[in-house]
Amino acid sequence: MESKARITAIGTYVPEKRLANQDLEKMVETNDEWIVQRTGMRERRIASDNEYSSTLAFKAIENLTKRFEKDLSDVDCILVSTTTPDYAFPSVACQIQAYFSIPHTAAFDFNATCAGFTYGLHMANSFITSGLHRKVLVVAAETMSKVTDYTDRTTCILFGDGAAAVLVEKDEEFPSFIAAHMGTNGEGGIHVYRTNLATMMDEKPLNSNGKIVQNGREVYKWASRTVPLGMNELLNKAELNLNDIDWFVPHSANLRMIESICEKSNFPIEKTLTSVEYMGNTSAVSIPLALDIGINEGKLKNGDTLLLYGFGGGLTHAGHIINWNLSQA
Incomplete structure (x- = not known):
């Protein structure tokens, strides 16, 4: 639709x-x-x-x-x-x-x-x-x-x-959304979690102190493999290629992970917006923070085509190709 x-x-x-x-x-x-x-x-x-x-x-x-x-x-x-x-x-x-x-x-x-x-x-x-x-x-x-x-x-x-x-x-005349792709790898949930009521997952005991527990190596491997495949799915759905993307805006989990994703997807890191250097990993907030940093630095402009990709605990991932066209501020 x-x-x-x-x-x-x-x-x-x-x-x-x-x-x-x-x-x-x-x-x-x-x-x-x-x-x-x-x-x-x-x-x-x-x-x-x-x-x-x-x-x-x-x-x-x-x-x-x-x-x-x-x-x-x-x-x-x-x-x-x-x-x-x-x-x-x-x-x-x-x-x-x-x-x-x-x-x-x-x-x-x-x-x-x-x-x-x-x-x-x-x-x-x-x-x-x-x-x-x-x-x-x-x-x-x-x-x-x-x-x-x-x-x-x-x-x-x-x-x-x-x-x-x-x-x-x-807005039927100037819609933002061109293509979307989503996926889940629930069996990888044990690699990054925070406990609530349960203290076991997949019959394995959890660290139940209510703080974040992460197996960074496994999350890194999953994201580096999954996100480039998702990016390709998005481009196929939109009938676009990488040259049509003005800015890639991934979840700012770790700059080295983003560099790996860019390398595997053949996308230039110079055309990637992040918030990781001075904001750290802000979970769901990292992509919009990167967008706003791009605006403030004069990089992101109306009419640009963006590829956004979020990924994290669950394990969950979701991406969009969008046309960036804000109201005039």
Whole structure:
């Protein structure tokens, strides 16, 4: 079905507190050179004790409305991707509805981990193209620092906090969405997890301290293999080739992983937008942060063709080819 939805606005927010590699040197056995060499990360932003996913989300949405002068009163669906909601319930989406006094809207959170933003775009496009909704607010909000084990030198160097929001509106004349591809490898779920109620997975005991546990080697191998195949599927669906893509925007998990994906897919790293160097791995937020960095640096412009690809825990992955055409700010 041909898309009838357009991404019209974007807003982002990251906390003020910075956690640099030099700060981590004082916390665990690591050093700046080792972190940069293996991840490409130099800093990450960390939420304060009284900042939560909802707090960051509010500020990202305020950034969107201020920059693009958007009215939220007729938003009829709020989708929030988060793995770190303030509460089990009520949802962050319901908190957003209350904070902005949006009168008539559906509101729910979902969890597709680091693929959450691309999953959210897929749902928003589907809802609008099917005629169920007309104006969807897609939000990604994460406070990964609150679930990071800062005694684990292999994971604590990775994660940062932030939020982003995009507005997806009905527009049959200039739709954004060209092609989508999604997939799941649930048997790989044990390679990156955070426990909740259960302490076993596939009859194997889990580290049940409520913090992120990751087998980085296995996730790296899976992503480096899966994402280039997904990119090829997207290009085939869109009847495009790599030369038609202005910018590749993958989940900013690790710069070395992104370099591997680009090498295997024969896509130039110079045409890739990331947020990893100064934001770290912000899970579902990393792609929209990279988009906004691209805007602020004068790289990303209306009319560009983008290939977005999210991938992460679950194991989940989802990609889009989109036409970037925001409202005039």
